[in-house]
Amino acid sequence: MNHLQDEALIAHFYREPASETETGAGNRFAVESHLADCAACSAAYAALRNDLATMKAADLPARDAAYGERVWRQIAPSLPAYEPVKKRWLRMELWRGLGLATACTVMLAGAFFAGRLWEQKHAPVVAVQPLAPQPAVKQHVVVVVLSDHLDSSERLLVELKHADPNNEETLPPLRDEARALLAANRICQKDSELKNDPQLAAALNRLDQLLDEMANRPEGLNAATLVQFQQEMNAEGLLFEVRVLRSRVEHQEAAKAAQSLRGKPQGGTI
Amino acid sequence: MLCMGMNDQQAVQATLAGDKDAYRVLVVRHSPSLFRVAFRITGNEADAEDVVQEALLRGYSKLGNFDQRAQFGTWIYRITVRCALDRIDASRRDGRLNGRMEANQLRVSEENDPEQQAVQVADRTAGPERLLLSGEIGALQQAALGCLTSIECAAFMLRHMEDCSSEEIGVTLGIAPNAAKQAVFRAVQKLRQRLAVLRASA
Numbered sequence: 001m002n003h004l005q006d007e008a009l010i011a012h013f014y015r016e017p018a019s020e021t022e023t024g025a026g027n028r029f030a031v032e033s034h035l036a037d038c039a040a041c042s043a044a045y046a047a048l049r050n051d052l053a054t055m056k057a058a059d060l061p062a063r064d065a066a067y068g069e070r071v072w073r074q075i076a077p078s079l080p081a082y083e084p085v086k087k088r089w090l091r092m093e094l095w096r097g098l099g100l101a102t103a104c105t106v107m108l109a110g111a112f113f114a115g116r117l118w119e120q121k122h123a124p125v126v127a128v129q130p131l132a133p134q135p136a137v138k139q140h141v142v143v144v145v146l147s148d149h150l151d152s153s154e155r156l157l158v159e160l161k162h163a164d165p166n167n168e169e170t171l172p173p174l175r176d177e178a179r180a181l182l183a184a185n186r187i188c189q190k191d192s193e194l195k196n197d198p199q200l201a202a203a204l205n206r207l208d209q210l211l212d213e214m215a216n217r218p219e220g221l222n223a224a225t226l227v228q229f230q231q232e233m234n235a236e237g238l239l240f241e242v243r244v245l246r247s248r249v250e251h252q253e254a255a256k257a258a259q260s261l262r263g264k265p266q267g268g269t270i
Numbered sequence: 271m272l273c274m275g276m277n278d279q280q281a282v283q284a285t286l287a288g289d290k291d292a293y294r295v296l297v298v299r300h301s302p303s304l305f306r307v308a309f310r311i312t313g314n315e316a317d318a319e320d321v322v323q324e325a326l327l328r329g330y331s332k333l334g335n336f337d338q339r340a341q342f343g344t345w346i347y348r349i350t351v352r353c354a355l356d357r358i359d360a361s362r363r364d365g366r367l368n369g370r371m372e373a374n375q376l377r378v379s380e381e382n383d384p385e386q387q388a389v390q391v392a393d394r395t396a397g398p399e400r401l402l403l404s405g406e407i408g409a410l411q412q413a414a415l416g417c418l419t420s421i422e423c424a425a426f427m428l429r430h431m432e433d434c435s436s437e438e439i440g441v442t443l444g445i446a447p448n449a450a451k452q453a454v455f456r457a458v459q460k461l462r463q464r465l466a467v468l469r470a471s472a
Binding site: 006007010011014016048051052054055056057058059060061063067068069071072074075076078079080081083084 | 285293318319330
């Protein structure tokens, strides 16, 4: 074993391992064994121990029992009292509460304005654009009903014209169709009177008589009454009138559609 | 209301709760031990008293940061050591002499100049035996300590006088345990060189 270095001797004196890799007990035993065998190291360690033994602590000036009190009296005027923790806590909670309230207010205001913006952006067109006058809407509905009614009436009259009196199976559908058209015909009839359209009113009046007979004849619709309608009620002439009226209505509707495309919506009349 | 019966933890809590007088318990209880370590490091009674006061003031101002699971005595002890180191450094910067600031004189004595050696010793007529017997060796030790850096001086004092381990010294001085150990090692080597003249004269 090599001679011990000063660092190892000093560490041994202070009962510490000479290096971080050595354990205290094992290292101490190894050093003591070496010192017992090596005169040079033993002499060096004795000299070190002698030197360090002379390094005694200087005499500590005596402090009496009142020393601590004197220190306190000297420093006490310089010590500001700590603010009680409770007050600090309350202040902290107060600030936290104010912050929370402010945040809530900001959020509510933001939500309100966001809602307003969203409402303006997504509002239905109907709510923005001025509504068409109520009579015009009503008139439009009547026009639609009239055109459909005339179309349906034309089909009924065609079926009536070509119906085979000997085939009884064709009669009940004719009667049912007449009943269905009767109510619509009367509405259109009243509307034509209000609009002062005598041609339409006269045609609808004759159509009303025919439909009424077909729908409500006491003996029902049979071969004899069918022939009678075909001959006496001049169904063929009425068919011609309905066709003319339907053509006129279609023309009027086309004109109205053209006006709508030009951006001038206007409630039309029949 | 002051209650000397409260322990350190209770006193700390009461102080932080606004009871300033509770800190008095801690001051009275720990001042003697703080004075001892401050004196060991500074080697001067007046400086040691100033260090104790400064450490207790600093401890009071930092009490809010004190981890109450730790020991107040250990915590204020470390503050005192660091205040003592600051005091040593400040004294050396100021060139102020104290009991350890005769190191330059001692260094001259290592050159074996009889005249200079005579200057450094208070009693010009005293021989080595006289030095040993009259306590002048203590003055020489203080002078030798003045040649150490503040860290070396504190590490040596904590190791040699206070019997602290390297780990404890490291924690107290805020350095690694191995660095603390090396500081002690360097301090011992320097002290032995400074005191060689005393050994040769004996």
